[in-house]
Amino acid sequence: MRVPRKVECENLLITELHYGPRDFGSTESQTQEDEMTRRETRFEKYEEYVMPLVAEFVGMLIFTFMHSMAAQSVPVIASAINDGFFVAIMVITIGHISGAHVNAAVTIAVTLAGGLRPIMAPLYILVQLAGSLAGAGLAAVAHGSPTGFFAVGAGHTVGQAVLTEIMMSLLLVFAVLQSAVDLGSPIAAFAIGFAIVIDIFIGARVSGASMNPSLSFGPAIVGGQWADYWVYWVGPIVGALIALVIHKFLLASRKNRCLLGNCGVTPMKPQDGGETSQQSPM
Known part of the structure; x- marks a missing residue:
């Protein structure tokens, strides 16, 4: 018995729907989704690991160049406004990317405070030092001779310089930890x-007034000025650690304070009959 043409067409349509286009279309759609997932993963890794390092390098390069050029100005107010306003600009422009540390002492304190993944800290410091060296080199070319390096002031001892660096860095890092x-x-x-x-x-x-081991690095290398260079690492880092202790144990908000606080550990809601568990924040 011959099957009517209409039925043949319907059978063919059913076959196509169940075995043809739907299978191929599903495979193509899955391939597109996998490709989009891979692209999104690449974007996320770039934004999480590469962009912050680029931002720190560029920020440190420009900072060191500007500082070195402004250092030739006799009035202290010129250097103060240049460095202070520049860092404020960096916080606004790259703060959302890297935190705008542009300072090894800040990076150490922020990492220990839980604001930066430990694996990123040495990379931050390395690119900061590289940026400082590049900026100091460009400033030497622009000025005609090395400039911008730090030295203990006339009539002052190394001990006085270290103490001053500690106290200045304490204020700077305290401001970073508390406000940012x-x-x-x-x-x-x-x-x-x-x-x-x-x-x-x-x-x-x-x-x-360095307060910044990264900033002092480039000019010291380019200018070959190593007298009392250790002052500009020890002072800022000690000041940063003191600021960290004051912040973390005494004055941070409850969620981050270690004394009578949660110390960065997020309490979870009671579970299973009122028992409370905790997990560390990412």
């Missing part, structure tokens, strides 16, 4: 920038 890391304040840039301005006003004639 803990509160995430939209005006953190001004607190940090003004801290640098004040520090340079009070410390420029004693130690040169």
